Amino acid sequence: MRRLLSLLQRMPARSAPVALANVIAFGIQGLFALLLLGLFDPEQVAVYFVVSQIAFYWHNLALAQGNTALITNPTTDIRRATRRITVQSILRLLLLLPLGYLGLHLSALDSPELQLGQLMVWTLLIALCQMAWYLAQAYLLRNGTASQSAVARVLPPTMASLVVCLGAALQWRGPVLLAAALLGFACGGIWLRDAWRKNAPSQQQAARPPTQRDDRSTLLRSVSTLMDGLFYTGLAIAWQSHYGGEHAGWLLTLMRLLGFIPSLVHTAWQQVVLANPDQKQIRSLWVAMGSASLVMLTGLAIATIAQAGWLPQRWQGLQGYALPVALWQTGACLVMTFSYLGFARGRAVPFAWLSIAMYGLCLVALLLPLALQLQLKATVHFWWISIVFSCLCLLTSIALLKVPARPIPR
Numbered sequence: 001m002r003r004l005l006s007l008l009q010r011m012p013a014r015s016a017p018v019a020l021a022n023v024i025a026f027g028i029q030g031l032f033a034l035l036l037l038g039l040f041d042p043e044q045v046a047v048y049f050v051v052s053q054i055a056f057y058w059h060n061l062a063l064a065q066g067n068t069a070l071i072t073n074p075t076t077d078i079r080r081a082t083r084r085i086t087v088q089s090i091l092r093l094l095l096l097l098p099l100g101y102l103g104l105h106l107s108a109l110d111s112p113e114l115q116l117g118q119l120m121v122w123t124l125l126i127a128l129c130q131m132a133w134y135l136a137q138a139y140l141l142r143n144g145t146a147s148q149s150a151v152a153r154v155l156p157p158t159m160a161s162l163v164v165c166l167g168a169a170l171q172w173r174g175p176v177l178l179a180a181a182l183l184g185f186a187c188g189g190i191w192l193r194d195a196w197r198k199n200a201p202s203q204q205q206a207a208r209p210p211t212q213r214d215d216r217s218t219l220l221r222s223v224s225t226l227m228d229g230l231f232y233t234g235l236a237i238a239w240q241s242h243y244g245g246e247h248a249g250w251l252l253t254l255m256r257l258l259g260f261i262p263s264l265v266h267t268a269w270q271q272v273v274l275a276n277p278d279q280k281q282i283r284s285l286w287v288a289m290g291s292a293s294l295v296m297l298t299g300l301a302i303a304t305i306a307q308a309g310w311l312p313q314r315w316q317g318l319q320g321y322a323l324p325v326a327l328w329q330t331g332a333c334l335v336m337t338f339s340y341l342g343f344a345r346g347r348a349v350p351f352a353w354l355s356i357a358m359y360g361l362c363l364v365a366l367l368l369p370l371a372l373q374l375q376l377k378a379t380v381h382f383w384w385i386s387i388v389f390s391c392l393c394l395l396t397s398i399a400l401l402k403v404p405a406r407p408i409p410r
Helices: 002-010 015-039 042-063 066-072 078-095 097-107 116-143 146-169 176-196 218-243 245-275 284-307 313-338 340-344 348-371 378-402
Strands: none
Touching (some): 015 245, 042 218, 042 245, 042 313, 066 116, 066 218, 078 176, 097 116, 097 218, 116 146, 218 245, 218 348, 218 378, 245 284, 245 313, 245 340, 284 313, 313 378, 340 348
């Protein structure tokens, strides 16, 4: 207990409520996953996750990591910077419409409720609202209260879970999962309106260290996002089209469930440290060890539950993916913990190229067995990808720890 209190005292003042909010959101996310397991078939869940992944990639590419630049860089007018990044991102989102359509076409989704054109509309709306939510989180870290940041993180998964429960209770035959995602992200993006309000309150900005800066060009940020999203979206599309909706549902459900832990590290640790560099910080090593241990324990628990036969019969296939997904997300925890060092030490550009190389190699690991037409089982194929990904994450983390700080010329 004394060690726990000591760790909490070392956290940035804004981290405690944000971390607690993300823990609560993680619990709600777990409840949402249980609702998916109990109320829907793997094929239905696969449609939801593939559309969500394409929307995520689409909006991320349009955003070009502008939310990270908003958090990291010093600015005299945070509201004007937020408005500028929002408008630029929306324009890029619309210009990338063909990319979203191509992703849906290649995924070969089989949805009895929706045609391809209707799926395209859902994907566009989800991408737009999710982008607004990401920008709202960054804006609140710089110009909002800790309670606002906390609520903005808890509200979307809460609303999504409520919509799923309501849709199941009313036996709605429509795309209830897509509607849940859309409403949740829309609620999370509400706080972005403060950037356009004339009398919105303005918080005093924390001083930035002389080394901290995101000096990547928009093109480099876009290329980095392109490789990141190409890998994750390619994984979802490849599993849906090559191994079928059932395997895609098993894999993507576990990726979402365990992936919330690296997301917790990103939002409650990395973003807060960069937004408030003048506050006391807990050691990165403790964050890395704690999050990685939590991922592995959760993966082992899911594998045990599946092996004991406590899941519905149609979800028993989760067992084969539990451990490789846990290994994958352990590597992601390491990168999420230490990636802030690239910005804090003025090495954002080399880190961007390192990230591009890492995801390029992972993409090769994904596509090579398919290109060679190797007759691998789906779980064996994913074990291969997971080992490659986790090893590259470990090497990237070591490189981030070793890189020296470089002062930014003023």
